[in-house]
Amino acid sequence: MVKQEIEFLDGPQSRFKDFKFTLSVVRDFVRGFRKLHFAGPCVTVFGSARFDEHHPYYQQARELSGRIARLGLTIMTGGGPGIMEAANRGAKDVGGKSVGCNITLPHEQFENPYLDKSVTIDYFFVRKTLLLKYSYAFVVMPGGFGTLDEYFEALTLIQTRKIHDFPIVVFGKQYHQELVDHINLMKSQLTISPEDLDLCLFTDSIDEAVDYIRENAIVKFGLKKKKDIKKLWWMFER
Numbered sequence: 001m002v003k004q005e006i007e008f009l010d011g012p013q014s015r016f017k018d019f020k021f022t023l024s025v026v027r028d029f030v031r032g033f034r035k036l037h038f039a040g041p042c043v044t045v046f047g048s049a050r051f052d053e054h055h056p057y058y059q060q061a062r063e064l065s066g067r068i069a070r071l072g073l074t075i076m077t078g079g080g081p082g083i084m085e086a087a088n089r090g091a092k093d094v095g096g097k098s099v100g101c102n103i104t105l106p107h108e109q110f111e112n113p114y115l116d117k118s119v120t121i122d123y124f125f126v127r128k129t130l131l132l133k134y135s136y137a138f139v140v141m142p143g144g145f146g147t148l149d150e151y152f153e154a155l156t157l158i159q160t161r162k163i164h165d166f167p168i169v170v171f172g173k174q175y176h177q178e179l180v181d182h183i184n185l186m187k188s189q190l191t192i193s194p195e196d197l198d199l200c201l202f203t204d205s206i207d208e209a210v211d212y213i214r215e216n217a218i219v220k221f222g223l224k225k226k227k228d229i230k231k232l233w234w235m236f237e238r
Contacts, residue, residue, distance in 0.1 A: 028126040032101065035119035039099050041223050042076040042134045043068050043213060046150045047083025047141030049109065057172065060206070061086035061141050062093070064171065067210045068139075069096025071218060072225050076135060078102060078127070079120075083141045085112035092116075101130045128153055136217040137167045139209070140200075142175040158199055159192075167216035168200035169209045176202060 012018065045065055051058045065075045065087040075091035077084035079100020091098040092114045100118040102111055111118055121127040132154060140151045151170070157163045170176055180202060186192045201212050217223065 025123060025126060028122050029129075032119050032121060032126065032130045035117065036099060036101070036130060036134055039076065039117065039134050040074045040097060041072075041136050041217075042074040042099070043137045043139060043217070044076045044131045044135040045083065045087035045139045045141065046078070046131075046143060046147045047087070048143035048147060049078075049080045049082035049084060050144075051082045051086070051142075053086070057083065057142050057175075058086040060171065061139075062090040064139065064206045064209055065090030066094045066096070067206060068137075068213060069094050069098075071210070071214055072223075073136070073213075073217070074099060074134075076101065076131060078131070078146075079111050079115060079118050080109045081112055083143065085114060087139075087141075088112055088114035101127050103127050132157065132163065135166065136221060136223065137213045138169070139213075140168065140170045140176075142172045148179075155199060159196055164221070165199070167213055169212060170200055170202045171204070171209060173202050173204050 043065075045061060047057070047061060053059075061083045067090075069075050069091040074097035075087050076099050077087045079088075079102035084100065088098040088100060089112070098114055098116050100111060100115045102118060102120040103109060103124060104120055104122050111120075119130075121130065128150060131150065138151075138154050140147060151168070154163075154166075154168060158165050158168070170179075173180075183192070183197065187194060187197060201209070203209055203212075
């Protein structure tokens, strides 16, 4: 047992395995890029997979996403059930575009039936990159560890200027109250700057959320509706 632990702690064991892993990551990225290339300017909606269609959070996500889709933005989610389904469903309700970026899990996460286009990714970090890459705004609905991971990933990238200062809406003030308290604690302890509190909007109002996204995404970045981009047959684009 001791020998096995020593071998484990010995460091990298195989450059070839690292190379194979790198190729599998590249394959994941290329598959995602090809599938989502024509998704258009998106708003990514994060939230729990565990709420059914009768839950108020599901209904709010559906309505909010429909309103956002009416602005001409594509609704992007993790492609699964719960809040993700609600958001994609809201886009379809109003004839908007709806895409999903699913993940391979030991207990398979099924794709919801409201997707115009979807891709299934093997690695979480690749999936998160894709959910960020195509979006001009982010909506954080109530959720668990994964939702908070995605929220803080986007927030950190905006804070450190690795991506543009896209708007983040955190919906559900009561659900997120302890999160707000902790952010204020970080401010008081000087682990974040006072201006970092302006990086996202906490709200319960669908109207306020839609107006915030319109002003800080569409108007700010000068987004305009464009004609469909011509797809290249020699790139096997469909």
